[in-house]
Amino acid sequence: MERKREEAMETENSTGFSSFPDQIPTNYPFSGGLFDFPGDISGAGKTSSSMGFMELLGFQDPTTPVFDFPPPPPPATSLPESSDMGNLPATPNSSSISSSSTEAANEEQAKVAEGEVEEEGVGGGEQEEKTKKQSKPKKKTQKREREPRYAFMTKSEVDHLEDGYRWRKYGQKAVKNSPFPRSYYRCTSAMCGVKKRVERSSEDPTIVVTTYEGQHTHPSPVVPRGSSAVLPRDPGGFPNSAGVLPMQTTQSHYQHPYFFSLPSPSLNYSSGASTASFLRDRRYCTTSSASLLRDHGLLQDILPSDVRKEEPK
């Protein structure tokens, strides 16, 4: 099984992760765009499905390329808690406390981003991350809280990108207005409730949209069996404990060319110009990133330069 995946990676992406420098966190694939979703991208399922991911992510302009380079880090004011998150200990129970601190902060931030901050007063109704379907419906006025979500758009032939963690697929659903199904994965580590969804863009089948939800509670990524992935050694708090969220901590602790978070205030999702300016801003095309593209085939395979520059529509 793993071998299959490995083969897929090798055959379809031409190169393995072993070619990554060990500072390249493998748990976040590649140079796809990362979006810090301000809100629930799926809670209003119909909305998201009707919009389509590209639009949802702000790529309303079909010619808008997938991010090649990380866009500029958001202003510090946009991520007031980023440092907090960076200091956040790898709490083994983060899923249960997430609503009180991390998640709440994120959601609030998200709401602020949308200009619709409400009274919080949620009162810690979050139970275990596994409320399941049997859980009684929450108050109508109060939507089910969700872990913060982060999405990547990655050019890849493979749907399930190796990211250093082990995932168990627990579902697959057809997506409306999309010929491609959406797959649901859950981190196999005990006590870790991180989930991710993987789907292909209906507008560009070569784009894989991976949405992470939650924080890894285990301090270090699990080495994928049979994988030659070189896992990051946590150079001062990154990648690490949170796995998914480090991208936020990255803002303040570890600026890695591959990871970026885009709080909505700093990015006009509907603005192709913003994206274009990001792409043009070579400050964010670090040498390591650029050289990687040249020296290591993976990223190039995933995001061919011509594809990255313009969508072959």
Added chain:
DNA sequence: CGTCTTTGACCTGCGC
């Protein structure tokens, strides 16, 4: 045998 995927059924939320 353990792990993971597949897949149909079920639950939930939302709009009409």
Added chain:
DNA sequence: GCGCAGGTCAAAGACG
């Protein structure tokens, strides 16, 4: 209330 669509469960099967 109903229907639709997203999200999840869990049994069965595949695979190494």
